[in-house]
Amino acid sequence: MRVRVRLFGPAAEAVGSRELDLEVPEGTTAAAIRARLASRGGPVLERCAVAVDGRPAEPGAAVPPGSEVALLPPVSGGQGGGLLRTGPEPISVDLVLQAVADPDLGGRVLFLGTVRGRTDGTETSSLEYDAYREMAARVLEDIASRAEELWPGVRIAIWHRTGTLHPGDTAVAVAAAAAHRGDAFAAARLAIECVKAELPVWKKERAPDGTGRWAWHP
Secondary structure, three states: OEEEEEEOHHHHHHHOOOEEEEEOOOOOEHHHHHHHHHHHHOHHHHOOEEEEOOEEOOOOOEOOOOOEEEEEOOOOOOOOOOOEEEEOOOOOHHHHHHHHOOOOOOEEEEEEEEOOOEEOOEEOOEEEEEEOHHHHHHHHHHHHHHHHHHOOOOEEEEEEEOEEEOOOOEEEEEEEEEOOHHHHHHHHHHHHHHHHHHOOEEEEEEOOOOOEEEOOOO
16 A cells, blocks of 8 residues: 655654655555664654554554654744634734734733744754644644643634744744633643643754754753
8 A cells, every 4th residue: 555654853854755656565564664764764763653544653553544644853942713824924913913912811922932043052043844734723723722722712723933033033922811810820831831842843053164963852
């Protein structure tokens, strides 16, 4: 049977391709496909989680014919009535705040994550963000839903950029609105922590000499 494999961030770099068509026997597991790619791309592939048709897959699960299999490196950080987006477009703070605006919600909190000029003492000239956008959409919806379950009535907006960004550029914006400021602060904090730990987005830090390294969640 034939499956389509998609690779992101350091996994794509290690294999030398972002997409591959593979012929594998019927009943092949997600772990077997990962192992096959690891023989070509090395240890970075062994650390990848696997998603099948945009959803997390158990390693021992058989992959259906014609599926899209994605190999997901560990993330770099570790619609719910709002705006949930990943993409290369510059972030509009006005749109993020408008997405959560409601005359009955008196507390609005905005968090902006910007590109640092130095990381661990090393100068950063740019960051390159790669994302599995189809899966990211589902993850963002899940994060917003969790916030709404914990703080009923809260509105969440999340926007994460992809592509090449430079020091001072906004990489991620999170806004939360609730009837009371405490709930808005708590929901915004939950959302950004979940984004850093769960969103399938990876970043490569580039130094002024052009060298780069992928940032890994510990």
